[in-house]
Amino acid sequence: MDNKAYALPNPLTPGQVIVIDEELCNGCNTCVDVCRMDVMVPNPEKGKPPVVLYPDECWFCGCCASDCPAGALKIEYPLNQRVGWKRKETGEYFRIGMKNPPPPNTRPPV
Ligand code: SF4
Numbered sequence: 222m223d224n225k226a227y228a229l230p231n232p233l234t235p236g237q238v239i240v241i242d243e244e245l246c247n248g249c250n251t252c253v254d255v256c257r258m259d260v261m262v263p264n265p266e267k268g269k270p271p272v273v274l275y276p277d278e279c280w281f282c283g284c285c286a287s288d289c290p291a292g293a294l295k296i297e298y299p300l301n302q303r304v305g306w307k308r309k310e311t312g313e314y315f316r317i318g319m320k321n322p323p324p325p326n327t328r329p330p331v
């Protein structure tokens with residue numbers, strides 16, 4: 222059969238969701254195995270970093286980054302998940318999803 226089928230990556234969303242350091246990656250494909258959304262596929266070339274085939278399917282669970290044995294994979298969280306704010310009086314910095322967040326806003330409703 223002469224016809225070949227190709228899988229092409231989805232067009233990248235404005236943020237590149239997965240960044241793999243090619244120097245550190247050993248091509249173990251752990252990230253491919255743990256991703257429940259099948260965002261990546263193994264590289265056809267053994268030992269090379271996986272191919273991020275469906276970046277817009279990523280739901281930023283973080284499993285791939287936390288299970289990567291080489292620390293080669295970084296997640297670029299969307300801008301709206303990186304929002305931070307600062308308390309003027311104390312200079313404290315807060316962000317969405319932080320550990321031990323401050324108590325909720327206690328101002329009386331307007
Ligand atoms: S963050 Fe989660 S969904 Fe996104 S590529 Fe990694 S394992 Fe898959």
Ligand code: SF4
Nearest residue numbers: 246247249250252289
């Ligand atoms: S888990 Fe890490 S070292 Fe293994 S293929 Fe993925 S990015 Fe590369």
